[in-house]
Amino acid sequence: MLIFEQSRRSRRSTSQAPAAEGDIGGIPANLLREDEPLLPEVSELQAVRHYTRLSQRNFSIDSHFYPLGSCTMKYNPRACNLYAMLPAFLGRHPHAGVGTGQGFMQCMFELQEILTDVTGMQGVSLTPLAGAQGEFAGVAMIRAYHESRADDERVEILVPDAAHGTNPATATMCGYKVREIPTDSNGDVDLAALREAVGSRTAGLMLTNPSTLGVFERHITEIAQIVHGAGGLLYYDGANLNAIVGKVRPGDMGFDVIHMNLHKTFSTPHGGGGPGAGPVGVNQRLLPFLPIPYVLESNGDYRWATERDCPHSIGRLSANMGNAGVLLRAYIYALLVGRQGMARIADFATLNANYMMARLKAAGVDMAYPGRRATHEFIVTMKRLKEETGVTAMDVAKRLLDKGFHAPTVYFPLLVPECFLVEPTETESKQEIDGFIDALLEIFDEARRDPETVKSAPHTTPVRRLDEVKAARELDVAWRVGPAR
Amino acid sequence: MLATVGVSDLESLFDEIPGHLRAEVLKRVPHALPEMEMARLIAGRAERDGRYVNFIGAGAYEHHIPAAVWELTTRGEFYSAYTPYQAEASQGTLQLLYEFQSMMASLTGLAVSNASLYDGASGLAEAVLAAIRAHKKSHRVLLPATVHPVYRSVVRAIARNQGVELVELPHNEDGAVDAVDLAGNSDVAAVVVPQPNFFGVLEDVDALTDAAHGIGALVIALVNPVSLALLKSPGEWGDDGADFAVGEGQPLGVPLSSGGPYFGFMCCKERYVRQMPGRIVGRTTDVDGKPGYTLTLQAREQHIRRSKATSNICTNQGLLVTAATIHMALLGAAGLRRVATHCHQNTNELQLQLSAIPGVARAFARPFFHECVLRFERPIAGVMRAMEAQGIVAGLDLTHYYPDLGHSMLVCATEVRTKEEIAEYARHLERIMSRRPLDPPCAVKTAS
Missing domain, CATH: 3.90.1150.10 (Aspartate Aminotransferase, domain 1)
Structure with missing residues (x-):
């Protein structure tokens, strides 16, 4: 039964809204709505029981083994949730001055440092709101890099045929044409086809490693040489980072830019389909293009990098600084898991x-x-x-x-x-x-x-x-x- | 387990990774902390940030959230589930999303809602792209200066590489957009109409909607969901209603949380549903004829359409939508309307008291919803710092965003601000503006 079907006229949970109507004398009548929106009219118990029962109609990690490939459905430690929801974190307005958020910003700065190390990159921006937005940021940086060199011929992004659908969709959103690269019978990228595909039109290659085929791409060093040799850049889709974290770093494999899915590798909750967080990491040559804001530190003071600090940045991807609460959970997870x-x-x-x-x-x-x-x-x-x-x-x-x-x-x-x-x-x-x-x-x-x-x-x-x-x-x-x- | 695999040690499992690529110790990752020590560290950071009395809105609003909202939202069955790919095992999430879509469609007065987007700003960018696809003939979009400046930056960053031409419409001296400024344009795919606008000012949405339709453009309403309990819904704007409605969902049960996670919402007329990005849940029946819920119209999405998808989006903001749905169910239309009317009343009270202070005046005379621009005779930064020292976050400094407005600040008092807090704000501001020292001088209040 829907919550609406339990609704009865004028029934409400009275204690949860202000006790009476406020004065709206200042608002002209022609701007007011005439019909009442169709929201449920139920008691608090009815709402609590209804949504408790709905929750019981779900499978979840907490209740079931959830071996959903490429989604990394691992346990989300309760401590990450509890401590990310401390009142000071929840109550802080995103536009409040940096002086009111140094503790929070220190957490974010240290998370940037941790992710930079884990990925073997030179810099990280936490702002992308999900993996797909991280992909967008990454490919937009590739485009900004080529544009900054007036290298305007590069109109193609290469994507292996095994890739997630987000890869080609992202390339399109960044104004690129997509060229598919076949996979060989062992599950590796077909090197001969790759050599044939690269050239002066190649902006970059998007690669997931380990690939979506559940195998490690053994020719990664050669792939990097082929793409770089043609003047393209190498994009790492971090969907499968959980397989190699602490073992091999994308930066060391030759990747120029990476996005991570913190809701996978760093165990933030999937929440029935979000929120995610998709930080991006880059090597030296893409540093100027990182999306803003990210945290800068000097002598223990933290502040946000803005347009003035980063004139070549691809810009802002969200109203604020990213999914702060998700990032806090990831930071706490990293503290609990630690270096080893x-x-x-x-x-x-x-x-x-x-x-x-x-x-x-x-x-x-x-x-x-x-x-x-x-x-x-x-x-x-x-x-x-x-x-x-x-x-x-x-x-x-x-x-x-x-x-x-x-x-x-x-x-x-x-x-x-x-x-x-x-x-x-x-x-x-x-x-x-x-x-x-x-x-x-x-x-x-x-x-x-x-x-x-x-x-x-x-x-x-x-x-x-x-x-x-x-x-x-x-x-x-x-x-x-x-x-x- | 190793014996079953047929290897002698864990390292052998990584033998396909070229040896020269293997990572060394991660020196910048700290050593693991037990939960107790982590708790001490994090609590210390939170304590350092303290608690301030907040008078900023600007796209993120402090509202009372009923206790039941997050108690239920963080149940493991919601918290640790994923996108409902297996519908039979995800009816809880799916039905909740259907209820959410129903609530948003009703609030906006439009036929169709998706299951949410990342946030309001990126949601606006997606709406611009969707409207261009729906319009088919033009890539030009009018974006008023009364839209949140960061939202405009985000739209530029996301739409830049798809040949979209963004034309800024100026604001008039009342802090609103004139329909005549709009009517002079041609070859326009869509016009963004914010209500209330970034200044808190109420736009003449009927005239703007009709003017936009008059030049053959679609209308994208950018709205605050709490205001919709009170204000005319986008579906009722002008003669034909707005075509898309989009906005930041945070005011519906999501704490400020330093900026996220929030969620964006998007609704549209039924004829544009195939241009909608993001997940959509539909009601159907199972093999026994029993009603049930499933993801639908997936042929728009990246996992099917790949490079031809409406967007690269794959997730929604499920957990936040869970909170919002429960929040709306608890408040109902009457409760949400009380929240909205109280926000207006409090901000009105705040601006009356503040604009009575010498050196402070309202910037725009037009009616507002729950935010208001004040113009100061002194630079804002110093005023803000002095207020911060009293534990008050006074507002958003607009000097950088709108240099033409002089020393101006955007303030907001939602239903959670008390009479005493508003009076305290006015008392401190009066003293600061008149440059009197604190009385007694040592009584500096630190945020606690």
């Missing part, structure tokens, strides 16, 4: 993925790249299962929900047919992982014995399979009493 802990993230994320892959392989499940070492994630392909039983990867995903596990990412990357991208993360126990493997193997077995049960899954969730065609054709995106305006 960073590499242990990669150690255990990689161990868990390789263990899962080894067990599934031993049980006869097909891997997309069986000859490769898994990184923090790996790809199962169910092409054979589909041919033999008619059961698809989506069917298996839905059946996993019945077994109490969130499904891995399905049908991504687009290169692998009937695939699961599985990312267990470092925070899961062996027991949990074994339980998932057992469930998956049971479903494979069930697909042969009783395919209909799998094909019609899920059976135990609050709703069963939804009619997505109807959702798009008979668009109903807002509850209303009367006809749409």
Whole structure:
């Protein structure tokens, strides 16, 4: 039932708004609204019960194993939330003078330092509000760099065919044409195709390493040489940083610019789809173009870098300084994990993925790249299962929900047919992982014995399979009493 | 586990990474702290920042947030879930987003809302791009000087590389935009109409909307969601209503938090829904005919359309939208209207007291919502510092943004400011403007 359907005229939670109407004598009547907006009229208990019950209709990390590949659904430590929500942090206005926020700004400055070190870059700006905005900032900096050298021929961004959809979408938003580079049969970038594609039109290459195929790009040094040799720059999509944090740094691999997804590697909450935070790091040649504001320090005093400090900056990407509360959570996480802990993230994320892959392989499940070492994630392909039983990867995903596990990412990357991208993360126990493997193997077995049960899954969730065609054709995106305006 | 993998040690798992690339110790990452020591460190930083009585708005507003809002929002089932890709396992988030969309559509008087964008400023940039796609014939957008200056910078930074031409419309001496200034333009895809505008001033939205439509342009309403409990909704502006409405969602249950995370919202007329960026949730039925919710119209989005998507956006600001939805459910239309009317009353009281002080005057005579520009006879920076020493964040210095306005400051008193706080502000400002020392001189109040 919707909250609106519980509504009764004039019912309200009286204590939560001012006790009476304020005087609006100063506002002319022709600017006032005539109809009342259709907001719920419910008691506090009704609202609390309704949203508590809604929350219980979700799978989440706190309640379920959530091995969603490329999303790094690891545990979000409670301390990060609690201490980022101290009243002084929550109460501070973003435009209040820097004298009123030195403690907060010190946290941000130190986070910049930590991320600079972790990525092997020369400077970091925390301002991008999400990974995709970090990508935008990164490619906009590549463009600003070429423009600053009057190198105007460079109109193409190269993107491997395995890339996240955000990469080509970002390149378009920055005014570039996208050129796809194929992947070879081992999951590496096809070097011959890359050599053929680069040239005076190449602005840069966007690369995720480890790639979305769950393998480390072994020819990264050569790729960097090829792209740089042609005058292009190398962009690192930090989606999979969790696999290599503390082990190898993008800056050392030859990347010029990187964005990080702090909601992945630095364990800030995914929040049902946001907020994220997508800081960008750059090497020396892109430093002048970093988005503002970021924190500058001198003698223990902190202030914001502005247009005056950074005349070549690509500018501002948000009204304030980025998702401050998310950044605080990431900073607290970094304090708790510490220097030695960073590499242990990669150690255990990689161990868990390789263990899962080894067990599934031993049980006869097909891997997309069986000859490769898994990184923090790996790809199962169910092409054979589909041919033999008619059961698809989506069917298996839905059946996993019945077994109490969130499904891995399905049908991504687009290169692998009937695939699961599985990312267990470092925070899961062996027991949990074994339980998932057992469930998956049971479903494979069930697909042969009783395919209909799998094909019609899920059976135990609050709703069963939804009619997505109807959702798009008979668009109903807002509850209303009367006809749409 | 290592034996199952067939290796002897953890290091072997990284044998595909070329050895010469392997990282050394991360010297700039501090050593790990136990939770207790981290807590001490962070609490110390927070304490250093203290608490000030805040009179700045300028796009981020301090409102009372009912206790239940964040108690519920930080439940692990909301907090630690992700984008609802598996709809059957995400009905909580999906239904909540549908309720959010319904509330925003009703507040703005438009048919369709998305499930949120990053923030108001980047949301405006996305709205500009969406309106250009919807218009099809022009890449020129009129952006009044009465739009938040940082928002204008953000629109420039995001739209710059897509051939968008941004034309600034000047403000008149009343701090608003004249419809006649707009009517002289041609070949325009869209006009941004802020209500209230950055100065807090109420624009003549009916005339501006009709003038924009008169030159064949779409109208992007830039609005404060709390004001919509009181003010005419964008869907009711002029003869045909605004085409898009966009804005900063922070006033709906999100704390100031040093600037984020907030969320942007975007609504539009139904005919433009395919140009909308971001997630949209639709109601449908399952195989048993039971109602349920799912992400819909995904063919607009980057994970399907890649380089031809409406935007590169993939997330929304789910957690903040969770807070906003619960906030609106608790307040209802009547509660939200009380918040809005109290904000107006308090800011009116503040400006009456402040503009009575010699050397301080209201900059614009036009009606305002809950913010107001004051013009000073002295540079603002010194006044602000002196007020800060009394534990008061006095307002936003506009000198840098609008040099033509002289020494001017934007002030705001929301419903949380008390009569006493407003009187205290006026008392200190009067003393500072008349250059009298504190009485007694040693009574410097430090923020606590």
